[in-house]
Each structure stands twice: as structure tokens, then as C-alpha cells.
Amino acid sequence: MTNKSLKIEVDVSMYESIDELKDSPAIDNIMSKVVDILKKKGQKASNCSLLKYCKNAVSLLWSKKKETSPNLLIVYLPLKVLEYIQDTVVPNVSSDEEVSESGVDNESIDNVTDCQLPLPVSSSSHISFSVRNNMLEAEASFEYLLDYFKHSLSMNSKSLNFDKILNDICTYVFIELKSSVNIRTLKKEISLQISHIVQSARYRAADKSIIKTLRISGNFSLVFNCMSPLNKAQSIREFCQFRNNIPLGPILLHRTFNEKNDILQFFPFSNTIEVTFNGAWIERVLSAFDFVGIIDVDDLCYLINECASTYNLKLDFNNLVETLKTEILCCRTKSSSNSNFLTVVVRCIEPNNVRKDHSQNSMNDYQSLLEVEMDSIVGRTYATRGVKRSYVEDSISIEPDRNLYRLNKEMKDKRDLLHLKDTYHLTDSAFNAIFHFIQNKKKLYSLSEIERLRKETNSKFPIFFTTTSAYVKFEYAVRTAIFVAQYYEPNLEQFETLHIRFNMDGTLIGNKHIVAISINCIEGGHPCQMATNLIPVGLFEVQKENTELLRKTLPIEFINDIKSVKRISIGAKDIDILIRLGGDLMNAVYVFGLSGFSSNYPCIFCTQHKDDLHVTEDTAYDKTISEGKGKNKKTTTVHIGPTSYHDTSKRARSLFEQAACLPKKTNDLGYKCEPLFGDLFDYQDYCIDTLHMKLRIFDVILKDILSHASRTGKYGDEHVVILKQKVEILNQHCDRTVGKRFFFQIDSENNNKTIASHGKLSGHLQDLFFVDSFPYDDILRDDIAKSARLVVNKFKEILNEISHNTIRRKGVLKRLSLEFVKEFRQSGLRTTVTPYIHIIGNHLFEFDEFNNLGDYNMQGVEKNNDLLSQLYFSSTNPAKNPLLTMLQKLYRMLEMNFQDEKERDAMGKFARTGVYDFVEDKPCESETDAEDDTIFCRDENEYIESEVERDEQLDSSIIATEEDNDETELEDSLIWEPEKRFGNTFLPRSQNRFKSFRRS
Structure with a gap:
């Protein structure tokens, strides 16, 4: 035992009997003495290990000497649980022997220190830097590298984001050392060394927790050879210039402006230039853009051109400007900070051969470093992704x-x-997931076992189904939505009223029209709107989407069940439930029983005539109306002004007005029939969906632009030649922005040659398509081109103002909305106004005042429709009851959002019975381990995610920090104000609307 264990003798003579050693104070005293002995030896061990082996020692002593008083207690500690306090870990994975705790040769580093003293500068509390012989060394803590470790251990196929460590390294090298950094090389070195650290931990952990092994190591040493020292040169304007004597070497510019550091690195390669600058530039450019609406990159362009002229390099100036503008605009979604660096790649018009040779030499030097020096420092490297191989396969001489x-x-x-994959249509992602499952679990279960588990899971969901429908009780769905919402909003039980968004959207799957209904709790925040967090209520097959067919398709008991849910019990508290309607405008037409956009009153929210949709507060007028003929002719003057969605004095729609108009005549004021759900929804319960508003308005603008571009004033072949030139210009713009998925060609409509668009231009592609470089002037007349550009920019300002991550400014959205409608009317693109443009001019700022527009965005619902199409055509979806199996799979996927089995059971129990206390009965993290005999065990040796969770229990401070950061990031990116959402006073409903209450 002594060969593999460390023997420690502890004096326990102060205890009268061996039984006293079993008490907790005695155990703690023994552990403290063992810790002191280990410190003298320069070693340490985890508390869990010490507790385990101290208890084992007491048990062994008690079994041998029950009646004698103790003198010495012998504790045996295995060598594998011990580590040296002074060790730094840059692991080596290429050795077949016991892996050393230190991947860096301490003696060699000590020898280097004689040449140059280190310059330790702490860039944060978790990382520090020093320089030895022009090599940068970083000492990083486990907390600092934890996110990188998690990513390396997970099955995430996305590339690792090195922004945090890159920013710290660049800040230190640029500001403190006045040196340059090869960003490309730096990223490779970081990736390689983190990979080695994880691989070494995997080797040493064996069947134990990898994260725990990394946590015990504490600190990690990283070595980088991507830094080049620079000398001070002649200044450029007020910027200090630093560069070396290498041909076409890097240039560093630095200045202090308004107590902020402005940094720019110019790093030339064979045919490209890498320009790296810090967040102070970005912040200044974006603030100017928010103020004047123009992206000013003139200072950046000037400095880059000055650096290029130093080496007689010619740059593509237009490409430089567009690249800088595009990359800086992409930073608007990120939190701006002076410590963030952005790297932009710019093409050279004439690549320099001298630089090519130098670049090749530096690359060869870099390869030699990797093959010789890096192997000796951090071990053998592997050019693989994801889970790395933990061994070296030697060649066998046979x-x-x-x-x-x-x-x-x-x-x-x-x-x-490969034949098996192709025959049974296994996708790459599915094949990769199965491979990783087998690699981690070391086993694969039969289909019969999986089907048995699936059947057992499906039995938990109370789904009613017919050949054309599948749905659950509405109360069950509401409880499930509340359970999911409390996961993101822990204080959910403090609300007096919970608002449930009722999402109803139709989609075409194959040759079937499917109406999908889902819900989410608005108080849970924007994460509850994601497709994976939506609560499915029902799937219904209809012949066609209209009010009457939906009335026949939806079961009457389903509609009555929705109306009956008014209150829900959460613990000991009863909370009111208010249902709000979500969906696009066509969905609202079906739900409220309106005539639609082709009627004389096309607006969903008001009864403004179609001829007056353009009227806003700025364009109100008096209209003369003549009735009758001859002597009976009467002329009256009517004031046509703006309308409202909630004020009936400004022609807002209401259920009372609808009930009064239906008996008079058909389609009076656009009312066609009774609402689908009766008086369950009032018109004030519906809010505009900004996603479809954006899509439809951009479609209208593009259609009008193409209509004017098709008017050449020529005929015959001359007309076609001009159109071909414009089509080529537009397709070139598509290639630069959205790719070949969207294109233009000449179509014949009524023997007229016109330009038509083809392909799908979704929301994010529209943002890329309508950029400042759109060729307005090349395809339109000067006046129309100028007007179209102004209309697009005005609409972009509205979209930016209503985005949920911007700060609300009182009155700004109303001003922008009125300016947009005015600009659209004056542009000459078209003479009429569409319902969506009318809504912007009259109702959008009202919605923003009384609601949070982000609560009604339908992006998650649209993604859920795409998921339904995949489920419908899935090979696991039987043709007998496709809607049933689709709804079951949606609930199974919703369950898997909670990785802990106890949380899934708690969700099902609360959804069925309402019994669950969000505070007292919340599953404890220490109890999340599943039993070993379950089919999919969450054992720490097999499941990485569960392993990470248990390891984090050892350090509660890390957990608290991560949770605080997650909450802060969620609040920054998903701003929602519940006190603002429902502050308006709605119209009184019918008396029997809340006559009966359903108690849980």
C-alpha cells in the first residue's frame, strides 16, 4: 500500500476512546492535522478526499482495537489524490506514463529569467502576464478558463469564442509593452494549449470528473510566441507610432483621447492587411451614428492609408470603407467597451512579393515553434476538433x-x-450525435428499449386526439407555461396577474393546412418566446384558413375549456390569468371575424376607411361627403383625423360595436361574423407583431423599387437591354450581401418585361440586403432613388427604436412613425398606403406606450412552424395519427429543457395537480444525481453536463458569480418592463366574461 499511498500518522491520544473519533468534531480535527502535515510536505488534497480517507482510517482502527484507548491514527492517502502546491499545469498528453502536473519545464524557465526579468502586470483578478525572452506568459485561474473548458468538453460544434482572453492579451501587449500581436497565430496557440490542458485532465481523471480534476489544478500557465517588440517611430498626427525594422512589419498606433486609449494595429500579410482596433473607436463611431445617422470611418481610413503608404501598399478603398462599416455595425448587438478589440481584414490591390516571402518565413518559424518548442512545453498537438484523441497510435511493424x-x-x-448512412437517410448532425453518444457512454441501446421509454414518457401527457386534431387541456398547458416561466423569473408568484400569450398560426405542411396553437407566460420574459420553450396546446388540420372553417374544426369543448380558465393556484396563492392574443394580422382577422384587407375597412384595430389610411396627426383634414341625387342631394363635412386602437372616440374597434353592426348588414365597418372565441379576446388584447410588420413593409418597398426600375421609357430591345443591365447590378448586390439564395430576373407580365425577385428574403437577410451600398442610383431615377433611400433609412430608424435591447425614449417612436409615413407618401413609390404603414402612423407608438412590443414578437412561433414540418416528415412519425405523435414529441422536447429528472417530474406533477412550491420544494443541486440503474444514467463518469453541474457544487462562489453574470446578461439583452406592459385601462367587457371562476 505504501508504494501507491502516502502514510500519515496523526496523534489522537487526547481522545479517551475510539468511539469519540467517529464524532464530527474529531473528524474535523484529524483532517486539519492531515492538512498541516501535507502543507509541510508541499502537497495538498481536496476536502472530499481527506474526509473519505480519514473516515476509512477511523473505521479500520475501530475494527482492530475496540477496547483500547487510541494513541496514533494512520491515514493512507492515495498518490492520485495528491498534488504539489507549487505546480502549474500545462499538461502533456503524449506520454504513456503518469502525466506530470506541470507541462512546463520549471528549470528551463528559471534559466531564462537570468536573461530578462519578468514584468508581471495583472489585467484582471484571474489572469496575470509576464514576459521572458520576447515570449508572453499568462497565468490564468480555473475560474477564468472555465467557459473554455466547458466548451471543449461539450459536444458543441460551434467554434470557440476567444474574445475575453484575446482582449486581455491585446490590452496588455499594446498598452503596457507597446508591441504587436499576430492575431491569427495567437488564436491557434490559445486553442492548442487549452486542448492540451483538457486532454491531460481527461487522462488523469480516468473514470472521475474532468472538471473536478481541472478545478483541483487551480492555475494554468499559457505560453505565447506571437508577440513582436516595436520601436518608437515618427508620429502620425497625434498618434504615437511603433514599428520595427522588418520589411513590411506591423505598425502600432496609440494615443490617449478624452482619458481613453485609442489603439490601432496595422499587420500586413502577403495579399491582405489585418487591422485591429479597440472599442473606443467603435463606441465613438456608433454614438455618432445614433446621433446623425451616418457611419463616419474617415479617421480610421486615414490612419490605415497612412500605414499602407509607408510600405507603398495599394488598398481597395471602397472595400475598406464597406468592411469597416459592416463590421462596426455588427458590434451594435454587443456591449461596447473600451477593452473590446475588433479585427478587420482588408484586401490589397497589388500583393507585395517581399511580404509574401517574409510571411512564408514567419510561418515557417511558427511551424518550427509548434513542432519543436511547443511540443517540449505543452506536449504533442492534434489537429482535431471536438473531443480529442487521448492517445498516440504508433505504427506497428508487421x-x-x-x-x-x-x-x-x-x-x-x-x-x-457510409452505405448505411445513405440508405437510411441519416443526417450529418444525427450521425455525429450518435457517434458522440457511443463515445461517451460506451454503449448503445436497442430500439425496443428506446420505444419502451418513449411510450412511458408519452403516457405522462394527457393528450386528446382525433384524426384531424390533437390537443391538451388548457389548464394543463397554462400550468406548464407557468412552470417554465418560473425557471427564468424566480419571483413569478409575486405577480397578482399572469398574462398568457395565445399564439395561433397556420402553416402548410405537405398538402395539409395545419393550425398550431401554443402559449407562453409573458412575465417569464423573452426566453419563454423561444421555439424550444413554447408550450404546445393543440394541432388542428383544416381545409382552409378562415373563421367559419376554424369554427367547425376546433372542438367546442376545446374552446369552452379555454374560456373556463380564469385563475391558477401557485402554492397557497391564487393568481388571475389574463389571456392575450398573439399572431400576425391574418390570424387576427380569423379570430375576430373580420372581412380582411380587401374590404373597405382593412385595419384590424380601427374603422378607418381604406381611402384615408394615410391620415395621421399631421395630415388630418375635413372631407366633404355628398349623399343622394338632385333635390335630395345632401352635402356634409366630416373631419378625418388619426385613429386609435384603444380609444373608441377615435374609431377604435370593440366587441360592442361588432355586435351592433352584424345584424344591420354584411361587412359593415369590416365586421364579417362573430369572433371565433366569442368574447374571450377583446381588440385591446391583441398587439402588432413587429416581425411580420418588418417583413411586409420591406416587401412593399422592394416591390415599389422594382416597379420603378422596370420603367425605362424605351421599347422593344432597348427596354430589354436596360433591364438586363439593372438585373446584373441587383444580382451583384445580392452576391455581396445575401448570396445566391435570392436573385432577380426579367419576367413577362401581360406582355410587359419587368424585373422580378425570386427566392426567400427573411428578416435577417433583409437587414443585410438593404444596406447603404444598395444601388439606388444605378437602377432608379435621381429623384426616386433619393426618396427610396430616405424611406428605407426612416424605417430602419423605427426598427432600431423598437428593438428590445435599446433604451426607450419618450416621444421618439411617435416622431419617427409620423416622419416615415410622411416620407413614404412624398416619395412617389406608390400613391396608396398599406394597412401595415397605416398601423405605423397611427397605432405603433400606442402599442409601445401601453405594452412591450418585444412580448408579441412571433419569431419563436415561426421557428416552431419549421420544426413542425420537420416532425411531420420525420421517419419516426407514423401516418396513422401524425398530429398525435407530433404533439407528443413537442412535449418530450420541452421536457428535455430540464436535464434533471426531478425537475421534469416536478413539471409534470405541477401541470397535472398544481402542487408545487417554487421556493421550498425546488430540487437541491446535491440531489440531482440519478440512479445508476436507469436507462439514461446521469453518472459523473458518463455525462459531461451533469458532471459540470456536480463539480460546481464544490465552489459555491463560482456558482453565484455565474448566476449573477447570466442574470445581468439576460437583463441587458432582453429588457422587459412588466410595470409598463399593461398599464392602460381596457374597455369594459361583457358582464358574463368573468362570471365563473375555475379554481385549481
Whole structure:
């Protein structure tokens, strides 16, 4: 035992009997003495290990000497649980022997210190830097690298984001050392060394927790050879210039402006230039853009051109300007900070051969570093992604025939596996997921076991179904939505009223019209609107989407069940439930029983005539109306002014007005029939969906632009030649912005040659398509081009103002809305106004005043429709009851948002019975371990996510920090104001609307 364990003798003579050693104070005293002995030896061990082996020692002593008083207690600690306090870990994974705790040769580093003293500068509380022989060394804590470790251990296929460590390194090197950094090389070195650290921890952990092994290591040393020292040169304007004597070497510019550091690095390569600048530039450019609406990058362009002229390099100026503007605009979604660096790549018009040779030499030097120095520092490297190989496969010297047989066998097996993948249509992501599952679990279960588990899981969901429908009780869905919402809003039980968004949207799947209904709790915040967090209520197959067919399709008991849910019990508290309607305008037409956009009163929210949709507060007028003929002719003057969505004195729609108009005549004021759900929804319960508003208005603007571009004033072949030139210009713009998924061509409509668009231009592609470089002047007349540009920019200002991550400014949205409608009317693009443009001019700022527009965005619902299409055509979806299996799978996927089995059981129990206390009965993290005999065990040796969760229990401070950061990021990016959302006083409803209350 002594060969593999450390023997420690502890004096316990102060205890009268061995039984006293079993008490907790005695155990703690023994542990403290063991810790002191280990410190003298320069070693340490985790508290869990010490507690375990101290208890084992007491048990062994008690079994041998029950009746004698103790003198010495012998504690045996395995060597694998011990580590040296002075060790720094840059692990080596290429050795087959016990891996050393330190991947850096301490003696070699001590020798280097004689040449140059280190310059320790702490850039944060978790990382510090020093320089030895022009090599940068970083000492990082476990907390600092935890996110990188998690990413490396997960099955996430996305590339690792190094922004945090890159910013710290660049800040230190640029400001403190006045040196340059090769960003490309730096990223490679960071990736390689983090990979080695994780691989070494995986090797040392064996069947134990990898994160725990990394946490015990504490600090990690990283070594970088991507830094080049610079000398001070002649200043450029007020910028200090630093560069070296290498041909086409990097240039660093630095100045202090308004107590902020402005940094710019010019790093030339063979045919490109990498320009790196800090967040102070970005912040200044974006603030100017918010104020004047123009992106000013003149200072950046001047400095870059000055650096290029130093080496006689010619840059593509237009490409430089567009690249800078695009990259800086992309930073608007990120939190601006002076410590954030942005790297932009710019093309050279004439690549320099001298630089090519130098770049090749530096690359060869870099490769030699990786192959020789890096192997000796951090171990052998592997050019793989995801889960790395934990061993080196040495070549085996055997007979050529046996070697050939083995190669042929491997090739045949690979071909068979490829044939299996192609035959059964396994996607790359599915195949990769199965591979990682087998690699981590070391097992694969049969289909019968999976089906048994699926059947058991489906039995928990109370789903009613027919051949054309599948749905759950509305109260069950509401409880599930509340459970999901409390995951993101822990103080949910403090609300007196919870608002449930009722999402109803139709989608075409194959040859079937499917109406999908889902809900989410608005108080849960914007995460509850994500497709994975929406609570499915029902799926219904209809022949066509209209009010009457929906009335026949939706079961009457389903509608009555929705109306009956008025209150829900959460713990000991009863909370009111108010249902709000979500969806696009066509969905609202069906729900409220309106005539639609083709009627004389197309607006969903007011009864403004279609001829007066353009009227706003700025364009109100008196209209003369004549009735009758001859002597009976009467002329009256009517004031046509702006309308409202909630004020009936300004022609807002209401259920009372609808009930009064229906008996008179058909389609009076646009009312066609009774609402689908009766008086469940009032018109004030519906809010505009900004996603569809954005899509439809951009579609209208593009259609009008193409209509004017098709008017050439020529005929015959001359007309076609001009159109071809414009189509080529537009397609070139598409290639630069959105790719070939969207394109233009000449179509014949009524023997007229016009330009038409083809392909799908979704929301984020519209942002890329309508940029400042759109060729207005090349395809339109000067006056129309100028007007179209102004209309697009005005609409972009509205979208920026209503985005949920911006600060609300009182009266700004109203001003922008009125200016947009005015500009659209004056642009000459078209003479009429669409319902969506009318809504912007009259109702959008009202919605923003009384609601949070982000609460009614339908992006998650649209993504859920795409998911339904995938489920419908899935091979696991039987044709007998497709809607049932689709709804079951949606609930199974919703369950898997909660990785802990106890949380999933708690969600099902609360949804069925309402019994669950969000505070007292919340599952404890220490109890999240599942039993070993379950089918999908969450064992720490098998499941990485669960492993990370248990390891984080060892350090509660890390957990608290991460939760605080997550909450802060959520509040910054998803701003929502519940006190503002429902502050308006709605119209009185019918008396029997809340006559009966359903108690849970």
C-alpha cells in the first residue's frame, strides 16, 4: 500500500476512546492535522478526499482495537489524490506514463529569467502576464478558463469564442509593452494549449470528473510566441507610432483621447492587411451614428492609408470603407467597451512579393515553434476538433500482407457505414450525435428499449386526439407555461396577474393546412418566446384558413375549456390569468371575424376607411361627403383625423360595436361574423407583431423599387437591354450581401418585361440586403432613388427604436412613425398606403406606450412552424395519427429543457395537480444525481453536463458569480418592463366574461 499511498500518522491520544473519533468534531480535527502535515510536505488534497480517507482510517482502527484507548491514527492517502502546491499545469498528453502536473519545464524557465526579468502586470483578478525572452506568459485561474473548458468538453460544434482572453492579451501587449500581436497565430496557440490542458485532465481523471480534476489544478500557465517588440517611430498626427525594422512589419498606433486609449494595429500579410482596433473607436463611431445617422470611418481610413503608404501598399478603398462599416455595425448587438478589440481584414490591390516571402518565413518559424518548442512545453498537438484523441497510435511493424488486410478491412467497414448512412437517410448532425453518444457512454441501446421509454414518457401527457386534431387541456398547458416561466423569473408568484400569450398560426405542411396553437407566460420574459420553450396546446388540420372553417374544426369543448380558465393556484396563492392574443394580422382577422384587407375597412384595430389610411396627426383634414341625387342631394363635412386602437372616440374597434353592426348588414365597418372565441379576446388584447410588420413593409418597398426600375421609357430591345443591365447590378448586390439564395430576373407580365425577385428574403437577410451600398442610383431615377433611400433609412430608424435591447425614449417612436409615413407618401413609390404603414402612423407608438412590443414578437412561433414540418416528415412519425405523435414529441422536447429528472417530474406533477412550491420544494443541486440503474444514467463518469453541474457544487462562489453574470446578461439583452406592459385601462367587457371562476 505504501508504494501507491502516502502514510500519515496523526496523534489522537487526547481522545479517551475510539468511539469519540467517529464524532464530527474529531473528524474535523484529524483532517486539519492531515492538512498541516501535507502543507509541510508541499502537497495538498481536496476536502472530499481527506474526509473519505480519514473516515476509512477511523473505521479500520475501530475494527482492530475496540477496547483500547487510541494513541496514533494512520491515514493512507492515495498518490492520485495528491498534488504539489507549487505546480502549474500545462499538461502533456503524449506520454504513456503518469502525466506530470506541470507541462512546463520549471528549470528551463528559471534559466531564462537570468536573461530578462519578468514584468508581471495583472489585467484582471484571474489572469496575470509576464514576459521572458520576447515570449508572453499568462497565468490564468480555473475560474477564468472555465467557459473554455466547458466548451471543449461539450459536444458543441460551434467554434470557440476567444474574445475575453484575446482582449486581455491585446490590452496588455499594446498598452503596457507597446508591441504587436499576430492575431491569427495567437488564436491557434490559445486553442492548442487549452486542448492540451483538457486532454491531460481527461487522462488523469480516468473514470472521475474532468472538471473536478481541472478545478483541483487551480492555475494554468499559457505560453505565447506571437508577440513582436516595436520601436518608437515618427508620429502620425497625434498618434504615437511603433514599428520595427522588418520589411513590411506591423505598425502600432496609440494615443490617449478624452482619458481613453485609442489603439490601432496595422499587420500586413502577403495579399491582405489585418487591422485591429479597440472599442473606443467603435463606441465613438456608433454614438455618432445614433446621433446623425451616418457611419463616419474617415479617421480610421486615414490612419490605415497612412500605414499602407509607408510600405507603398495599394488598398481597395471602397472595400475598406464597406468592411469597416459592416463590421462596426455588427458590434451594435454587443456591449461596447473600451477593452473590446475588433479585427478587420482588408484586401490589397497589388500583393507585395517581399511580404509574401517574409510571411512564408514567419510561418515557417511558427511551424518550427509548434513542432519543436511547443511540443517540449505543452506536449504533442492534434489537429482535431471536438473531443480529442487521448492517445498516440504508433505504427506497428508487421508483415505487409497483414497490414494490407487490415487496411482493406477498415476501408470495407467504412464503406458499409457510409452505405448505411445513405440508405437510411441519416443526417450529418444525427450521425455525429450518435457517434458522440457511443463515445461517451460506451454503449448503445436497442430500439425496443428506446420505444419502451418513449411510450412511458408519452403516457405522462394527457393528450386528446382525433384524426384531424390533437390537443391538451388548457389548464394543463397554462400550468406548464407557468412552470417554465418560473425557471427564468424566480419571483413569478409575486405577480397578482399572469398574462398568457395565445399564439395561433397556420402553416402548410405537405398538402395539409395545419393550425398550431401554443402559449407562453409573458412575465417569464423573452426566453419563454423561444421555439424550444413554447408550450404546445393543440394541432388542428383544416381545409382552409378562415373563421367559419376554424369554427367547425376546433372542438367546442376545446374552446369552452379555454374560456373556463380564469385563475391558477401557485402554492397557497391564487393568481388571475389574463389571456392575450398573439399572431400576425391574418390570424387576427380569423379570430375576430373580420372581412380582411380587401374590404373597405382593412385595419384590424380601427374603422378607418381604406381611402384615408394615410391620415395621421399631421395630415388630418375635413372631407366633404355628398349623399343622394338632385333635390335630395345632401352635402356634409366630416373631419378625418388619426385613429386609435384603444380609444373608441377615435374609431377604435370593440366587441360592442361588432355586435351592433352584424345584424344591420354584411361587412359593415369590416365586421364579417362573430369572433371565433366569442368574447374571450377583446381588440385591446391583441398587439402588432413587429416581425411580420418588418417583413411586409420591406416587401412593399422592394416591390415599389422594382416597379420603378422596370420603367425605362424605351421599347422593344432597348427596354430589354436596360433591364438586363439593372438585373446584373441587383444580382451583384445580392452576391455581396445575401448570396445566391435570392436573385432577380426579367419576367413577362401581360406582355410587359419587368424585373422580378425570386427566392426567400427573411428578416435577417433583409437587414443585410438593404444596406447603404444598395444601388439606388444605378437602377432608379435621381429623384426616386433619393426618396427610396430616405424611406428605407426612416424605417430602419423605427426598427432600431423598437428593438428590445435599446433604451426607450419618450416621444421618439411617435416622431419617427409620423416622419416615415410622411416620407413614404412624398416619395412617389406608390400613391396608396398599406394597412401595415397605416398601423405605423397611427397605432405603433400606442402599442409601445401601453405594452412591450418585444412580448408579441412571433419569431419563436415561426421557428416552431419549421420544426413542425420537420416532425411531420420525420421517419419516426407514423401516418396513422401524425398530429398525435407530433404533439407528443413537442412535449418530450420541452421536457428535455430540464436535464434533471426531478425537475421534469416536478413539471409534470405541477401541470397535472398544481402542487408545487417554487421556493421550498425546488430540487437541491446535491440531489440531482440519478440512479445508476436507469436507462439514461446521469453518472459523473458518463455525462459531461451533469458532471459540470456536480463539480460546481464544490465552489459555491463560482456558482453565484455565474448566476449573477447570466442574470445581468439576460437583463441587458432582453429588457422587459412588466410595470409598463399593461398599464392602460381596457374597455369594459361583457358582464358574463368573468362570471365563473375555475379554481385549481
